Amino acid sequence: MTQDLTISEVRLTPVLVADPPLLNTQGVHQPYTPRLIVEVVTADGITGVGETYGDTKYLDLAAPLADALPGCRVSDVNGLHRLADLVCGDSPEATGADAVDVGGLRGVQTADKLRLSVVSGFEVACLDALGKALGLPVHALLGGKVRDAVDYSAYLFYRWAEHPGGAGESDDWGAAVDPAGIVAQARRFSREYGFASFKLKGGVFEPDEEIAAVRALAEAFPGQPLRLDPNGAWSVETSLRVAEELGDVLEYMEDPASGTERMVQVAAGTEVPLATNMCVTTFAEIPEAFARGAVQVVLCDHHYWGGLRNTRELAAICRTFGVGLSMHSNTHLGISLAAMTHVAAVVPNLDYACDSHYPWQTEDVITERLDFKDGCLAVSDLPGLGVELDRRRLAFLHRRWLDDDGTMRDRDDAAAMRVAEPGRTSPPVPRW
Ligand SMILES: O=C([O-])C(=O)C[C@H](O)[C@@H](O)C(=O)[O-]
Numbered sequence: 050m051t052q053d054l055t056i057s058e059v060r061l062t063p064v065l066v067a068d069p070p071l072l073n074t075q076g077v078h079q080p081y082t083p084r085l086i087v088e089v090v091t092a093d094g095i096t097g098v099g100e101t102y103g104d105t106k107y108l109d110l111a112a113p114l115a116d117a118l119p120g121c122r123v124s125d126v127n128g129l130h131r132l133a134d135l136v137c138g139d140s141p142e143a144t145g146a147d148a149v150d151v152g153g154l155r156g157v158q159t160a161d162k163l164r165l166s167v168v169s170g171f172e173v174a175c176l177d178a179l180g181k182a183l184g185l186p187v188h189a190l191l192g193g194k195v196r197d198a199v200d201y202s203a204y205l206f207y208r209w210a211e212h213p214g215g216a217g218e219s220d221d222w223g224a225a226v227d228p229a230g231i232v233a234q235a236r237r238f239s240r241e242y243g244f245a246s247f248k249l250k251g252g253v254f255e256p257d258e259e260i261a262a263v264r265a266l267a268e269a270f271p272g273q274p275l276r277l278d279p280n281g282a283w284s285v286e287t288s289l290r291v292a293e294e295l296g297d298v299l300e301y302m303e304d305p306a307s308g309t310e311r312m313v314q315v316a317a318g319t320e321v322p323l324a325t326n327m328c329v330t331t332f333a334e335i336p337e338a339f340a341r342g343a344v345q346v347v348l349c350d351h352h353y354w355g356g357l358r359n360t361r362e363l364a365a366i367c368r369t370f371g372v373g374l375s376m377h378s379n380t381h382l383g384i385s386l387a388a389m390t391h392v393a394a395v396v397p398n399l400d401y402a403c404d405s406h407y408p409w410q411t412e413d414v415i416t417e418r419l420d421f422k423d424g425c426l427a428v429s430d431l432p433g434l435g436v437e438l439d440r441r442r443l444a445f446l447h448r449r450w451l452d453d454d455g456t457m458r459d460r461d462d463a464a465a466m467r468v469a470e471p472g473r474t475s476p477p478v479p480r481w
């Protein structure tokens with residue numbers, strides 16, 4: 050039976066999702082964080098879902114793309130990219146090549162990067178619809194899985210017990226602001242999810258405190274892979290000192306210093322592999338970074354790289370140049386986790402357990418939350434992504450977005466920190 054794969058409708062639903070008070074070098078997560086849910090509907094009535102960032106600057110680019118897409122086919126993903134180049138233009142907030150985004154966690158932000166992040170949500174929705182139409186899982190559309198389960202790592206955060214003034218939703222994780230707190234958090238991740246490798250989000254406290262936390266993890270989990278990621282908060286000298294102190298226990302050090310130039314200098318002085326989701330987040334940034342040996346591991350992220358197919362292409366480039374591949378994560382819901390798992394399943398050289406914030410997100414827009422077993426997610430063989438939208442939950446989280454006065458609609462960890470510490474300014478780079 051031939052299918053009509055023409056897109057007849059595109060729906061964009063911004064939502065606000067509960068986020069715990071996780072600390073990073075910029076500040077603290079807001080009580081709620083914005084995400085955008087993308088639905089594409091084919092002429093045959095098949096709906097595909099995707100998810101991406103939901104801040105205003107992303108919504109500004111998503112709206113014209115949603116308007117232009119009806120009439121295209123869900124199978125024409127190359128056409129989707131061409132269309133985005135044509136209609137998205139630059140968000141008023143898209144900044145020049147020297148700017149760092151407001152979160153300060155993503156490296157240099159350009160209009161190109163914003164557009165690719167928007168396209169990623171649409172691409173995933175198209176592939177979900179195409180898979181459903183053909184009765185094939187998304188991994189089959191990407192060439193077929195090379196593994197049945199994808200390994201994830203525990204994403205440890207320094208955190209407070211609750212948001213300032215008790216805002217937002219509460220949870221029972223408690224505070225983690227010292228080595229004992231981080232080890233307790235890691236033990237719970239290991240017990241409840243079976244994660245066997247651990248990444249600590251650093252850049253929060255003085256480097257010596259974070260060194261002590263990683264040492265405590267190494268003692269609690271001997272021989273298990275550990276990572277530390279201060280999001281570029283350290284100088285070259287500090288980075289080299291941390292590498293010297295923790296070289297025997299770190300699997301890799303993630304973005305110790307900010308920018309390719311500093312990463313080159315750090316890499317020249319240590320044997321500890323350097324990973325990044327900050328200085329290499331587009332194809333244009335690869336040649337210099339690889340030629341100069343700035344990074345030994347790239348953290349792919351289909352939102353950053355413009356979708357699942359681009360992520361696969363990134364993997365091929367990394368393989369060619371002998372650079373390792375891991376996976377980055379930002380606050381996300383189950384749709385993105387399903388997409389991450391499909392692409393991770395088809396990339397032969399995914400050498401490390403993937404990051405995921407998912408355990409920190411207790412709210413979702415899918416009917417059945419994805420379940421980590423022994424630190425892994427099983428790769429779904431159901432048609433499309435293998436997840437189903439929960440319309441009631443979607444409406445609830447959208448209502449929260451509608452009701453918000455604008456404070457939460459754009460993620461700003463520094464602003465959230467100022468609620469706790471009025472007058473606090475953004476830290477200098479490098480901070481230590
Ligand atoms: O460098 C990273 O892995 C990230 O930026 C991931 C997240 O954005 C994390 O830092 C956060 O949400 O605080």
Ligand SMILES: [Mg+2]
Pocket residue numbers: 278280303304325326327377
């Ligand atoms: Mg990182």
